[in-house]
């Protein structure tokens with residue numbers, strides 16, 4: 001039902017296909033806040049066009065991990081490479097350029113409530129990326145149409161439902177044609193009936209060829225769209241496997257316990 005509602009335009013799919021997709025590589029990444037080690041030597045490669053979902057309990061370091069990829073946080077150790085180039089020391093224009101290649105979608109949408117859906121998208125295109133108003137508005141309309149919100153172009157963000165706001169946020173994250181898009185629990189703040197519309201937009205995107213790294217608690221979604229599932233606990237990656245294997249034959253005892261807990265919360269083990 002939803003895929004008919006939100007087809008990704010051929011133009012945008014071609015955009016992504018034409019751009020050479022970067023490879024993201026984390027090598028022995030460490031993140032500490034004061035004495036607290038939040039990520040303890042994380043290594044992971046994400047291949048061009050790959051869709052990777054990151055699962056793990058609250059506080060395990062999932063947000064920190066993806067925030068490091070576009071340098072919303074700075075590394076304490078190790079390195080992150082995008083296309084074999086280290087990003088840890090990037091500053092100024094080079095850092096802005098990196099961020100323009102990476103879209104980020106937050107749990108809390110982070111839209112400007114007093115701006116319209118259109119303005120939320122054109123703002124960065126005009127003032128960060130230097131687009132003229134006409135081109136920025138054309139791009140914003142095209143993106144809003146792709147996420148099924150052509151009728152909400154002039155609605156203020158504050159007037160939109162949570163699901164609609166998150167779809168605007170996804171459109172905004174795609175505005176500068178990033179080659180990588182990071183999602184940090186994009187449906188966790190939504191009422192249940194709005195989750196499907198956001199997941200559908202993400203599903204379309206996953207088929208477009210863009211590289212996606214998605215932190216989520218939506219297990220069915222992870223199983224359906226992921227090329228690989230990463231399980232993180234206590235700041236370490238404990239398991240990386242294709243979804244079928246991950247959900248039917250989890251290897252690590254902590255993965256097994258986590259899955260039991262989230263898939264069958266009423267019958268979890270007392271040791272949790």
Ligand SMILES: Nc1ncnc2c1ncn2[C@@H]1O[C@H](COP(=O)(O)OP(=O)(O)O)[C@@H](O)[C@H]1O
Pocket residue numbers: 033038056057058059060061062063064065
């Ligand atoms: N800015 C910060 N300052 C201090 N501690 C932080 C900060 N951000 C996150 N943490 C801590 O790092 C750990 C991992 O957090 P986070 O990456 O948000 O986990 P998750 O997204 O898996 O729930 C938590 O213990 C959290 O309290």
Ligand SMILES: [Mg+2]
Pocket residue numbers: 062063064184185
């Ligand atoms: Mg988090």
